[in-house]
Amino acid sequence: MIVINREDTATKPLAGQVAVVTGAGSATGIGFATACRLGNMGAAVAVTSTTDRIFDRVAELVAAGISAIGFVADLTDPDQVSSFAQEVIGRHGRIDIIINNAGMVSHVAGWDALKPLEELTLTEWNEALGRNLTTAFLVTKSLLPVMKANSYGRIINISSTTGTVGAMPNQSTYGSAKAALIGFTKSIALEVAKTGITVNAVAPGWIATGSATAAELEAGRATPIGRSGTPEEVAALIAFLATPEASYITAQLFVVDGGNSVTDDKAH
Numbered sequence: 389m390i391v392i393n394r395e396d397t398a399t400k401p402l403a404g405q406v407a408v409v410t411g412a413g414s415a416t417g418i419g420f421a422t423a424c425r426l427g428n429m430g431a432a433v434a435v436t437s438t439t440d441r442i443f444d445r446v447a448e449l450v451a452a453g454i455s456a457i458g459f460v461a462d463l464t465d466p467d468q469v470s471s472f473a474q475e476v477i478g479r480h481g482r483i484d485i486i487i488n489n490a491g492m493v494s495h496v497a498g499w500d501a502l503k504p505l506e507e508l509t510l511t512e513w514n515e516a517l518g519r520n521l522t523t524a525f526l527v528t529k530s531l532l533p534v535m536k537a538n539s540y541g542r543i544i545n546i547s548s549t550t551g552t553v554g555a556m557p558n559q560s561t562y563g564s565a566k567a568a569l570i571g572f573t574k575s576i577a578l579e580v581a582k583t584g585i586t587v588n589a590v591a592p593g594w595i596a597t598g599s600a601t602a603a604e605l606e607a608g609r610a611t612p613i614g615r616s617g618t619p620e621e622v623a624a625l626i627a628f629l630a631t632p633e634a635s636y637i638t639a640q641l642f643v644v645d646g647g648n649s650v651t652d653d654k655a656h
Contacts, residue, residue: 488527
């Protein structure tokens with residue numbers, strides 16, 4: 389369960405800033421944990437989900453004294469992204485932080501793309517890239533101009549260890565999308581490097597979210613640390629990258645996996 393804590397407003401490093409966090413509908417997910425963290429640090433947050441459960445998350449944030457608004461949107465749809473962006477900018481007049489967290493593996497999305505490459509359909513391929521890569525492209529493209537106008541911004545893309553520092557069989561769609569997100573991160577970071585905007589990526593490993601399967605939780609217990617990570621542990625890193633203090637960190641990939649990706653001897 390994610391706990392929302394209050395802090396003295398005088399010590400909040402993100403006071404006066406506005407953060408967009410996509411894919412924050414789950415009460416036990418990385419997106420909501422991040423929204424809580426940024427909100428507790430003083431940011432006003434705008435959160436999205438593909439279902440109206442996002443309004444439950446907004447109610448929790450508001451009850452904790454955090455300024456929050458929520459939107460139901462399919463972020464693979466350019467028109468819906470444009471409407472969302474215009475409403476957030478119209479309400480706040482600025483965007484300081486973008487957390488591109490929207491994206492999921494097939495067993496969560498409700499379609500089966502966990503299969504060998506030769507069995508995949510083009511529809512399944514495009515669906516995976518749409519959810520895990522195109523969403524970040526559309527949201528960033530829509531909100532970047534207002535960041536440039538203010539000469540400040542923090543963009544953090546949530547990738548995965550799958551496709552970046554490791555791989556899983558039968559996950560060529562998801563792995564390809566998450567790997568491409570790193571290329572997107574580095575390219576955009578260079579484009580905006582002189583504008584006061586940083587762009588980084590975070591790659592979680594086995595994280596105990598509400599959607600984690602029994603097999604995924606078992607894999608977490610096989611990491612060097614001996615457990616899965618928590619959404620709050622990922623959110624802590626994301627939140628640091630979103631602060632003004634992270635101003636000289638850009639175009640980087642940060643792995644949060646309990647040391648799993650660097651283990652050579654998997655048998656011990």
